[in-house]
Each structure stands twice: as structure tokens, then as C-alpha cells.
Amino acid sequence: MSVSKDRIGAFLFLVFSCAYGIYAWQIPLLPTEQGISVSASTLPKIYAVVGVVVSLLALAGSFLQQATRPQGSSGALALGRTALLLVLMVLYALMLDPLGFLLATEVFLLAGYLLMGEYRPKVLFWASVPVVVVFWLIMTRVLGIYLAPGTLWS
Amino acid sequence: MIEGMLTGLSAALSWQGILYVMMGCLVGTFIGMLPGLGPITAIALMIPVTYSIDPSYGMILMAGVYYGAIFGGSTSSILINAPGVAGTVATSFDGYPLARKGQAGKALALAAYASFSGGTLAAVFLMVAAPLLAKVSLSFWSADYFALMVMGLTAIAAFSNRGQFLKAVMMTLLGIMLATVGIDPSSGAERFTFGSSDLLDGISFLLVAMSIFALSEALSGVLRPDGKKAPAPSSKMGDLRLSKEEIKDVAPVIGRSSILGFLIGILPGAGATIASFLAYATERNLARGEKKKQFGQGSLRGLAAPETANNAACTGSFVPLLTLGIPGSGTTAVMLGALIAYGLQPGPLLMHDNPDVFWAVIMSMYVGNVVLLFLNLPMIPYIAKTLALPKPLLTVLILFFSLIGVYLVSFNTFDLYLMVGFAVLSLILRQLNFPMAPLILGFILGGMLESNFRRAMMIADGSIAFLWERPLTLCITLVSLALLLVPLMDFLRGLKRPAPEAELSDNL
Numbered sequence: 001m002s003v004s005k006d007r008i009g010a011f012l013f014l015v016f017s018c019a020y021g022i023y024a025w026q027i028p029l030l031p032t033e034q035g036i037s038v039s040a041s042t043l044p045k046i047y048a049v050v051g052v053v054v055s056l057l058a059l060a061g062s063f064l065q066q067a068t069r070p071q072g073s074s075g076a077l078a079l080g081r082t083a084l085l086l087v088l089m090v091l092y093a094l095m096l097d098p099l100g101f102l103l104a105t106e107v108f109l110l111a112g113y114l115l116m117g118e119y120r121p122k123v124l125f126w127a128s129v130p131v132v133v134v135f136w137l138i139m140t141r142v143l144g145i146y147l148a149p150g151t152l153w154s
Numbered sequence: 155m156i157e158g159m160l161t162g163l164s165a166a167l168s169w170q171g172i173l174y175v176m177m178g179c180l181v182g183t184f185i186g187m188l189p190g191l192g193p194i195t196a197i198a199l200m201i202p203v204t205y206s207i208d209p210s211y212g213m214i215l216m217a218g219v220y221y222g223a224i225f226g227g228s229t230s231s232i233l234i235n236a237p238g239v240a241g242t243v244a245t246s247f248d249g250y251p252l253a254r255k256g257q258a259g260k261a262l263a264l265a266a267y268a269s270f271s272g273g274t275l276a277a278v279f280l281m282v283a284a285p286l287l288a289k290v291s292l293s294f295w296s297a298d299y300f301a302l303m304v305m306g307l308t309a310i311a312a313f314s315n316r317g318q319f320l321k322a323v324m325m326t327l328l329g330i331m332l333a334t335v336g337i338d339p340s341s342g343a344e345r346f347t348f349g350s351s352d353l354l355d356g357i358s359f360l361l362v363a364m365s366i367f368a369l370s371e372a373l374s375g376v377l378r379p380d381g382k383k384a385p386a387p388s389s390k391m392g393d394l395r396l397s398k399e400e401i402k403d404v405a406p407v408i409g410r411s412s413i414l415g416f417l418i419g420i421l422p423g424a425g426a427t428i429a430s431f432l433a434y435a436t437e438r439n440l441a442r443g444e445k446k447k448q449f450g451q452g453s454l455r456g457l458a459a460p461e462t463a464n465n466a467a468c469t470g471s472f473v474p475l476l477t478l479g480i481p482g483s484g485t486t487a488v489m490l491g492a493l494i495a496y497g498l499q500p501g502p503l504l505m506h507d508n509p510d511v512f513w514a515v516i517m518s519m520y521v522g523n524v525v526l527l528f529l530n531l532p533m534i535p536y537i538a539k540t541l542a543l544p545k546p547l548l549t550v551l552i553l554f555f556s557l558i559g560v561y562l563v564s565f566n567t568f569d570l571y572l573m574v575g576f577a578v579l580s581l582i583l584r585q586l587n588f589p590m591a592p593l594i595l596g597f598i599l600g601g602m603l604e605s606n607f608r609r610a611m612m613i614a615d616g617s618i619a620f621l622w623e624r625p626l627t628l629c630i631t632l633v634s635l636a637l638l639l640v641p642l643m644d645f646l647r648g649l650k651r652p653a654p655e656a657e658l659s660d661n662l
Contacts, residue, residue: 006321009586013324020331023346030343037616038608040343044334051327058320061645082377082581085549086574089557093570096561105558109550116376116546127547135558143206145562 010058017051024048084115100150105132155285158505162513165210166521174211175218175518179525182222187230188548191371192239193223193485194591198363199552201492202559209496210514216489217472217515218522221273224426224464225526228265232457233258241426241464244434248449248456255452259394263531264454265461267396268408270527272462275412276419276469277519283420284505284516287477291502294478296609297620301630303603305637306422306480310592312637313421313428319641322592325583329596330603332357339601340608352568359491361560361569362597365576366590368556372549373577374584394531396454404458407437415463419470422482426464426471433463469519476512477502480599484591487598 024044033039088111095104109128118124139145148154165171178200185196196219204212227239232249245265252261294302307326314322335346336356347353411433418429437459438449449456474482479501481487493500498508505512560569580590614620622628 005586009321009324009583009588012582012586013328016328020346027343027345030341033341033343036612038611040338040341040345043604043607044331044345047327047331047334051324051331054320054323054327058324061320078377078379082373085373085376085553086578089553089574089577090571092557093567093574096567096570105554109554112550112553113546116550118544118546123544123547127551131551139562145206 004062007059007062010055010062014052014055014059017048017055020051021045021048081115085112088112088115097148098150098152100153101147102132102136103150105135158509158513159281159517161510162210162515162517165510165514166214166517170211171214171514171518172521172525174207174215175521176525176529178215178218178220179222179225179522179530182219182224183226183229183526183530184222185219186223186226186239188226191552192227192367193220194363194488194594195367195371195552196220196223197485197488197492198360198368199555199559201360201363201488201495202562204492205495205563209493209498209508210511212492212496213489213511213515214518216492217518218525220468220485220489221269221465221519221522221526222530224468225266225269225530228269228461228464229262232261232265239426241430241467242460243427244430244460245457245464247434247460248451248453251450251452252454252457257393257452260396261457263394264396264400264404264457266527266531268404268411268458268461269465270523271408272412272415272465273469273523273526274520275409276416276466277516277523279413279416280469280473280519281516284473284477284512287473288502288505291478294502295624295627296606296613297624297627298630299478299480300603300606300610301621301627301634302478302480303599303606305630305634306474306482307592307596307599307603308634308637309422309482310595312641314589314592318587318589319645321588325588325590325592326596329593329598330600332362332593333597333600334604340605350568352566357572358560358564358569359488359594359598360495360563361573362576363488363491363594364556364560365573366580366593368552369573369577370580370584370590372552372556373581375545376549377581377585400454404454407455407458408462410436411459411462412466415466416470418463419467420473420482422474422480425483425485426467429463429467429470430460433459465523472515472519475500476504476515479504479602481595484594487591487595491598 024041024047027039027041027044029039029041088108091111092104092108095107099107106128109131110124113124113127118127136147140147166175181200182193182196185191185199186193197216200216200219204215207215224239224241227237227242228245228249231237231242231246232253235246235250237243237246249261249265252258307330311319311322311326333356335353337343337347337354338345344354414433414436415426415429418432419425434456437455438446441449441453441455445453445455468485471482471486474480475486475490479490479499481490490500493511498504498511557570557573560573561567580593584590610620611618614623620627621631
């Protein structure tokens, strides 16, 4: 039997709602909130309960309904490439402060294009260096936004 | 009111106003044309740009992007049968057959005329309806607002695709839950921050919008490659002109579809998609004999109806945004977030406190429609060439613009990590066929929902009787209940039937 996408989705939301609820019940009641009807935790608690009810309903529905066949999964290449792009985004966030905008972005764009299968040197150059420089000029010179040079160099 | 209109007109017709609307329409058309990227992504990508300019111009720019994106979606529907936006799916039914017959030019011209007429007529309706509604909504209490927001949120779930109702509810709830992260504005209590100082201010709406739309749409394209290459747009455009008989034939269709589209656009949750499908179905039912047979084979009526209706609906969706401060669609929700970021309070007082912004947006709609007609139409063959732009480059550039757009607002790399997290989450949710638009709507409305609930409870001395004490609140509450119960009953009744797994879930 195939597990339908609906069932996985409903189950994930049930787990999330439970976790949300556990934290909602831990929101401290501040002294100023004593005796008032709606505190900081009131609505989160209600949301958690509604979330649990809705996901249980969806879960029950997915069991009663005839399961639909899951659509063909995406290939390993596509999955690997997506995962690498996500890793690259994390690396970009890591590089941005130490390397500075110009260098970090240049590296990000080049690595991204290579990951996506673009190897022609001319294209790699024209789609990265001018983009970074023009963007940097617009930000710093036209819009007056200060982009700090990397902490490595200063 | 006249004074406000003139202020708006002068802003919209100033050289900056015209420049921004032109830029918006062009960028919007470009992004809207790319299959997979919709108006929400287009607008989200523009938000960081608008932060540095005057709010009225910022709104003008975003409104331009909105119509541009819908128009761009029509172009790719007609030329390559790949609607970039769900709202233009109905356009491809007759638009693509026309293009196959070598009449792409005529189809695009008709789409532009229909969009222009629908958008302009709806802008006239908006000009009349918005001030009236704003006046009425001045008498609204917190209780009414709370009930209205609940209605807006239930409506978006109720209007979602068949079999998607509970998923839309879950996504709305997820959005509302995410909105509770950070310091509670009323009491000062920390909620769901897990001791991180980066989360004290909550999660910014721009970050959520960029991650779940721009980032995840771009990554979805990598994850689920189309397999087949999109057919190259035909280089032969054909004649752009329409004959007198053809104009006579479609004129009444445009009139009817404008009114229908505008009215549907006003309804929270129903957007351009529902309007375009309904207009198409209505015209097909109204047509007789030979005309009816042409539908699906390249009927001009079949093209004009959805094109008019989706543009009219886009304009209509501004009514609740500008007058009540309650967005009816994912796209207007993103605009609401931008308005709040400007420090403006959308709602009935917007017309009174910031007439420049209010009227500038309405007036810019006329300018935007003219720009689409006279600037975009002649440029279509050239813009269409960009469809051939290498996808690898485009994907990486979209990732870069999304990340840097958020970074340039906060200058905090923590936000980038959070974006990656949200992108992964929404990729998973998309794979599981969850719609994304309800999430952003819930996220934007979550904060307002809570503050209005608290105020209403305080006024009512802690009793939830406020929901039915005043006739107005009672009416809204009953409508919300009906919106919730009808699809729920439908869901319970349909348990025995196999579930349809809808593809186009983000119908906004």
C-alpha cells in the first residue's frame, strides 16, 4: 500500500501542532497579565488545539479515502542539485560577513552556475562579474546603502 | 475626495510615477512570463527596491508589477501554452490554438485590449466602490475586524481547489502560528524565541514571502525539471490588428467579464483564477451555435473573457486591501505587508490619513493599463525572446536576488539561514501538494487577528459574546461559519471518493 501525500502532510502538521502546543503552554504569564482574560499564551494555545483537530481530521480522511498513487519522484540528479544549491546558500550566508559582498557574491554566482551545469567560461564571466559590480554600484553609489567590506580585510 | 484624486493623479502622472509604473509593468511582464514564477514572487522581489523610495511610488511600482505579471502570464500561455500564473490558465484554452494557427499577434493584441479594458473598467468601479466602503468601514469595531479577518481566512480555504480544503486550512494555521514568534506586542512576553535574540523581533514577512515563493519556486524548477523542453515561441507573430466585426463580437464579452471579474476580485479568497475560469464558462454557456463550437479551438470570445476577468479581478482585490486593510489574496497580502513596513496603517483611515498613497495607487492603475497596452504590446516579440534565456543562470540569479533582498533590509546573516530553512520547508510542502498562498495570508493577518481579538475581548469584559452581540458582527460570523462548514461537509461527504491531487494550488 502506498502512503498518500495527504497522509504524510497531515501527520507532519500534527507533529508540528503538538510541538507548537507544548511550547505554547510554556509561555510564561507575566505579572501584568494576572487576571486578564487574554494573555500572551491564549491564542497560541487555541491555534495549537485547532491545528491538532484539523490535522487529525485530515489524517482520518486520508485513511478513509482511497489512497492515490504518489506521483513519480524527482530524479536523484535533481534532488542532489537542489540540495547542493541549498548548501551553497548556507555557505553564502557564512561567507558574506568575512569575505564582503563583492567576493562572496562572485563566488556564490560562479558556484551556482557551475552547479547548474553551465561551464562556458565566457558565459560564466559575463553573467557574474558585471552583475555583481553593477549591483554593488547601484546599492552603494545610487541608493546610498553601505555594504561593509569583509571582516577579513578590515 | 476630489482633492485626494488630484493628489493621486499628480503622483501617478509625475515623471517618477510614470517611470515606476513603466518599470513595474516591464519587470512584472518579464517575471510573469517565466513559467513557475507568479505575481507574488515578482512583487516580493521588488519589495527591497521599494523600501528606499516614497511609499506612494513604492505602491505604484508594486501595482505595476502585479498587472505586468498577469499580462506576462497571458503571453506565455498564448505563445508556448505554459501559463506562468494560475490566473492565466484559462487564457491558454483559446489563446494557444490561435497562436498555432499563426495568429499569435492577434491573440496577444486581443489579450492586451481585453486586459486594458478589464483593468480600466474595474479601476472606475474601484474609484467609486473604495471610498464608499471606506466610509462604511469607519463604523467597524475591533469585533467586526476580528470577524472579518476570520472570514477572510476561512474564505481562502473555502475557495481553494477541491480536495485541498483541509490543506489550505493547515497552511493558514501554519502562517498564523509563525506570526506568533517573537515578543508579544501587548504584554512583552517572549514567545517561541528559544532564547535566540534574532527571533525577538519575530520573523519578517519579507523573509517568509521570499523564501516560500521566490526561493522555493526557483528551487522547485530545479527539483522538478519539466522533462520536455518548452516549445520555442513562434517567431511569426502575424497581424496585430483586429477587424471591426471582431471588435463588435468581443465588446459585450469584455463588458460582462469586467463586472464579473471585479465582483469576484472583491471577495476575499477568490482571485484572478476563479474569475477567469468563471468568465470563460459563462461566455461558453452564453454562446450559441457556431460560436460555441469555436471555444477551445481558438475563439476570440474565449480569449477575451478570461483575460478581461483576471485583470478586473486584480483591480477588485485592491478594494478590501485599501478600505478594510484586509487582503483578499496572497498577492495583496504581500502588498499589505509592504504597506505596514512603510509605517502606513491600511484600512478605512488610509484614505483619510494618506490620501496620496490611496489615490496614487488607484490612479496608477489607469497609467499601468495604458503602459501595458502601448509599451508592452509592441515589445512582446522581444520580451518573448527572454523565454529562451538559459534557465541555469536565471535560477541562480533569482536565488541571489531573494537572499540579498532580505539581507539588505536586516544586515543579519541569521535571516539567510532562516530563509534556507523556510525554503526547505516549503519545498517539502509543495511536494506534498500544499498550497502556499494561504500561508502568507495567515502570516500577515495573524498579528492583526490577535490584536483585534484582544481589544474586542477587553471591550466585552472577557466574554466572546462580542461575536454575536451586534448584528453586523453576527452577520460576518455567520458567513465565516458557512464558509467553513460547507467545504467541511463536502469533505466529509467525499471521503469515499478518491482524492484529486490538484496541481495548480496557488490560485492567487
